[in-house]
Amino acid sequence: MTAVLAQAQQAVVGDRTTNVLIFTLFVAVTLVFVFRASRTNRTASDYYAAGRSFSGSQNGVAVSGDYLSAASFLGIAGAIALYGYDGFLYSVGFLVAWLVALLLVAELLRNTGKFTMGDVLAFRMRQRPVRAAAATSTLVVSFFYLIAQMAGAGGLIALLLQIPRSDTFGQGVVVAVVGVLMIVYVLIGGMKGTTYVQIIKAVLLLIAAAVLTTWVLGRFGFNFSAVLDQAVERSPKGEGILGPGLQYKNKVDFISLGLALVLGTAGLPHILMRFYTVPTAKEARRSVVWAIWLIGVFYLFTLVLGYGAQALLPPGMITAETQNDAAPLLAYELGGELLLGIVAAVAFATILAVVAGLTITASASFAHDVYANVIKKGQPSPDREVRVARTTAVVIGLVAIVGGIVANGQNVAFLVALAFAVAASANLPTILYSLFWRKFNTTGALFSIYGGLAICVLLILFSPAVSGSATSMIKDVDFAIFPLSNPGLVSIPASFLLGVLGTWVGRRERFNSEKYAEMEVRSLTGAGAEKGVVHQGR
Template identity: 60%
Template structure:
């Protein structure tokens, strides 16, 4: 069987696909332009003026969270790895319980624009804000790389682009459009796009889920049996030397050796703790007027995200059964192409174009939210609070934010091109690992440990971000493996692809040691005020006097 020919024959109508894309971009850009007209102050640009209800914000959080990794990466991972692919969904979902129970309400009560507002509340402002900004940029860039890679895969499938240089052009175009979204609309425009996208994505996935069961003429047992049969006759899978039934068992991707099992533990730790440290998700808690609405928004998001991941499992096994591993692996983007190829199999070119356009809107909305978060951190935490001692005007701050967005767009384009062949769910897991290492220990210590001081916060954040980045750079994810970013080089000395098992405990340990080894900040009055605010919400609107 010539699977290259098969893939080229099964990508739909490129002209129709691009036409649907253009319509989506025009519609969403119109929404952004209308919302952008009301973006006059820094609070409008960063948090949409805290004017959204809990339900609206829950939809937007779901839109933010259900990224290219959730739709393209997880469906592809389940189609090829079965049970182990579904474990990504479990990790991404369970993480919200940590965010809801430990972080959402206290953050909304204490902060104003960014995560650093919380971390610096009872600590010395400048060193903490700089460290928080560096951590935010590291997480945002990794997340952006994943979205760019997903966009490249998606459009390459639709336009049947098998050459890497063609996919690189696609990534560059996505970066330019994303930059335009943020520059024009700020947080308000981006939030509306995310709400629209969440409704369309969950609706589209629901339609595909029902359609899968209609196509196989059965329920879950039929679906799983058909997926096993497809794996059994796959030319590519047979060369890998495992039984087709293994897609229903744990261990196919992460059980081959003790190192792989450790890698899975590391991945799970990163996913479960990572959400509570994702800056673009944490920033969403400031787009609602009260802590009660923040709680409600997380609850709405959990319901929507949980339903989505259950449907993603059906789509993953549906792609295995109806599309087959050979066609998926032969398509541009490999595993990332499973969802759009399933849409083509179910409903033809028009349905594939619609589903892919929704996925493309997913990418644009998520990267726009990430860009706003990173730009807010640079402008609000570094430029305004450190370089200008809080004396910068709102016009200056927003201008610095916009410049940061442009620079970030360029960086993410370059790195996204390097990572085009990676599964986007895996790339996002690296962002979760950096977030869990750099941010979560400091957030939890700041909120719940009275003795915690500035030295502990700075040590924890720098240790977390540096150790995570160094271990990723020295891992098989970057070099020394066929699927690495640099497959023809090998400097990998760290055996795990996910650094969380080492970097997260190191960050916690660094925060504890540095705090106990140095003198307190003597800001007990602020520690007491922060405790009251975080738990009760009293005094939320009052300024903080350092």
């Protein structure tokens, strides 16, 4: 075990050749699926929504693959190993959030929209301003989420390739390579290719997590209490890892994080876009049910993996710097180089599938909402629209590479929680008001989206997440004037209030009762959903 500890501290774990071979094999196999899928990408619907060709069960597996990101596998396992109870809050919050998505948005969005969130908002409001606002929000949320995934990818591949943490240039090159691969997947495969990768990745991830969980429990006679006992013995925090307060000593910060996690999923653009890849609303519901079961089982695995890493790895191995490596290091401790290579390849697949889904969502939002419906006023050339989406994907990929290099080393679950806060602040209030509030208008939507987005991003910039503490992204300066690490407790209610205020300010706008009635009937029954969105040209 001492040797393992020494290796982990130097970022030298396993055999580099074995790691690279397994990693290369996986990338090659998934690229084959992406190339095969690209042959059927003939229309915008094929590129954005996979031609609505996936069943509810297939899409549910893909949704779980989209959702179980680096935050779930690397970040949560590391957070539980390091902080115990507080780390498990991420699992609970991410899972409970799906109930909100199932009950409030999944079926209704599928019935009302066509490709993006902007379709839903433009149904009964002035099309051009709300589409521009929806695209802006989608791009910002996707950027925050991409940063988390790229940071996780950088740390993981650097561990595989034995690049020291002190080698900033080497780590940056790794992040850049991941970004280039992501761009290739999106440009070639579109949503259909991305979906196949997510299905493969979800199955492999669940199998890998199940194997590791069974192996850990087997070491302790399948007695989880024994795992906890040894984790307490090995942890420098002792019995503190079994109770709250290690990471979030401030209860208000704890509540703010929980609120962002529970409400964020229903506003994540790459999750919302998944509901458009199925042919009917019934299949959209089935997708969410499948996703809840698969995600729930996986999060139970993370509990064993996190405490198992603390119980089996040498004391002092899991630190704030190495927490994202907890699952790979546990795999190396249990099964040596081969298991490490397999688990790391699956973890990389996790990251690659999620960043591909995020990139195609963000690029689709810009191409469909801004280019096709704002610039071209609803009459674009379909081929040109897809070309714009692909160009946007390249730009987004390059920006994500830069962000990933800056955020490299941060806990990915924590970074994803910031993306959840932005999604819950900018998107969720507007979606709910549009679906359920008869008097909600364009001004209210703009106030809610832009106001919630601006408040959330500003609070993040001036929070301890960015500066002022040992775990901040920027460690050498301190401009943290906002005390909470996650702004959800302030920014989410503020966005709801701004929606009400904007609706009151714009109360003189002409209200189209027929349009609202049509949207209500369509969202609740699915009648006419296949006709898509009626372009208003405003």
